[in-house]
Amino acid sequence: MSDEPEAAVVKRFLYVNRKAPHGTVYALEVLEMVLIAAMFDQDVHVAFIDDGVYQVKKGQTPGALEMKDFSKTYRALEGYGVEKLFVEQESLTERGLTQDDLLVPAEVISRAQMATLMNSMDVVLSA
């Protein structure tokens, strides 16, 4: 009999952000899901596509909307072991943005690569 604990299951999780940071609550509550999955030591990936790319745009000042500037949290994700961030190139280009506009170090990948990434996951949660 081994005293080793049974190896915990680690799944590949992908959280897909598709919506602008403000206007709806989706972005904020996805962040809460991401942090919890990280606490469970899962292999967490976070993607930003469509208007979701605005979530990681520099220079957000949502105070006038009486909203918290939770964009800071994306920079703190690294401290929770969440380092695999992906931004879709086409979504940036369509919105006149480039990698220089992003407030986090993220890997910019093509739409086709995003599809491959999604396909390689065990669990994909989007909002």
Add this chain to the structure above:
Amino acid sequence: MKFAILVNEGPFNHQAADSAYRFARAALDKGHEVLRVFFYYDGVLNGNKHSAPPSDDRNIVARWSKLAADHSVDLAVCVAAGLRRGITEEVLAPGFRITGLGQLVESAIDADRTIVFGD
């Protein structure tokens, strides 16, 4: 197959709550297992016992309660999302319970497929 289901929208405002229910029902009818239905975002409103639609409309909340009674499906409401929206123990319909987001991660780990219903 073992399914975990995530419901991200409230009842009546969005088809997601209906689709999630119909998916769960169909899966169970086919002999699959539904490990947990987790309610997040406005989805927590699916557990509000004070929901009282007109009698000629489907009763979404009662429908979930019956599913839980018939098949012992775990209807889990996120505590943080619920608190924001006034969904607490006192207003829960039968079969629902309040729990943490950790239970969503746990069911996604245990399930063969996690299906998200939302906008």
